[in-house]
Amino acid sequence: MIDRQTPLDIIRRRYPNALSTSDTVDAFLDLMQLHLGIEPRKLMLADSICSDDLNTIEYPRRAYEMLGPFKLGGLDGFPFAGLTGMSAFAHHVPVDGAVFVFHGPHIGVSKEGDTGIILRPGQTHHSACCGAIRAAIDKMASGGILPGELTELDYQQNTIEQLLLAHRDRIASARCAMDESTEVMYSAIEKRIDILAARTEYPCRYLVIMGGVLINSDYDVGSFCSFRRLVCIDLTTGRREDWLDELLDSAARLTYRVTRNGDGIREARRCVE
Numbered sequence: 001m002i003d004r005q006t007p008l009d010i011i012r013r014r015y016p017n018a019l020s021t022s023d024t025v026d027a028f029l030d031l032m033q034l035h036l037g038i039e040p041r042k043l044m045l046a047d048s049i050c051s052d053d054l055n056t057i058e059y060p061r062r063a064y065e066m067l068g069p070f071k072l073g074g075l076d077g078f079p080f081a082g083l084t085g086m087s088a089f090a091h092h093v094p095v096d097g098a099v100f101v102f103h104g105p106h107i108g109v110s111k112e113g114d115t116g117i118i119l120r121p122g123q124t125h126h127s128a129c130c131g132a133i134r135a136a137i138d139k140m141a142s143g144g145i146l147p148g149e150l151t152e153l154d155y156q157q158n159t160i161e162q163l164l165l166a167h168r169d170r171i172a173s174a175r176c177a178m179d180e181s182t183e184v185m186y187s188a189i190e191k192r193i194d195i196l197a198a199r200t201e202y203p204c205r206y207l208v209i210m211g212g213v214l215i216n217s218d219y220d221v222g223s224f225c226s227f228r229r230l231v232c233i234d235l236t237t238g239r240r241e242d243w244l245d246e247l248l249d250s251a252a253r254l255t256y257r258v259t260r261n262g263d264g265i266r267e268a269r270r271c272v273e
């Protein structure tokens with residue numbers, strides 16, 4: 001019997017709990033309906049993901065059933081929109097709705113399972129993903145990053161360089177610098193999101209935060225997410241609930257197939273067994 005691995009199988013070798021981004025949205029919207037009785041059009045979505053054009057091309061279609069997205073992220077998904085961005089979007093939520101923040105860095109994993117590179121639409125050669133992280137790693141390896149240097153012309157990239165520079169030895173000794181740097185970025189983004197979220201006022205009852213590593217594969221495969229957290233905070237009581245296991249359980253019965261969407265770009269879709 002021939003062992004044919006799906007793209008999700010290949011992604012899961014490195015990220016065991018990964019799901020396609022489309023499955024993620026489907027399972028998430030079901031959970032919101034089940035637990036809070038809130039329908040998609042009353043969810044105010046903000047994402048803090050890389051401004052890479054591929055993330056726009058591969059944005060899950062059902063995510064547009066929610067309000068937004070408000071874009072909190074800049075290069076590699078760090079929430080550069082800051083307190084002002086967080087406060088602005090939070091005040092756009094319906095009073096009987098909920099605020100939902102998705103955050104995470106991204107990394108490419110090609111169809112062949114190579115980390116840090118992907119084949120983009122219309123191109124014949126693989127390129128780096130995240131390109132900003134690749135550039136920062138190369139600059140750090142050549143000793144080009146100066147401690148504390150933040151320039152007006154390249155502020156976002158310089159910020160990423162400083163975040164990675166603080167973990168130079170860890171990244172240099174890692175088996176895969178792209179992989180390790182992505183983990184460093186995940187921690188930095190999560191920490192910053194929590195600071196911003198704690199300093200923001202919300203004219204609604206619920207704040208929901210999902211964190212993960214966004215995984216882009218080749219253009220004809222689609223995108224995936226490896227999860228780190230899914231928490232719901234009742235802002236009237238301060239009670240926090242962890243829904244990550246439930247999200248993964250509800251998605252466990254899903255298998256993967258690929259369909260072609262209207263733009264000619266393949267999108268990972270679920271198939272219920």
Ligand SMILES: [Zn+2]
Pocket residue numbers: 050051052075076106129130131132
């Ligand atoms: Zn990127």
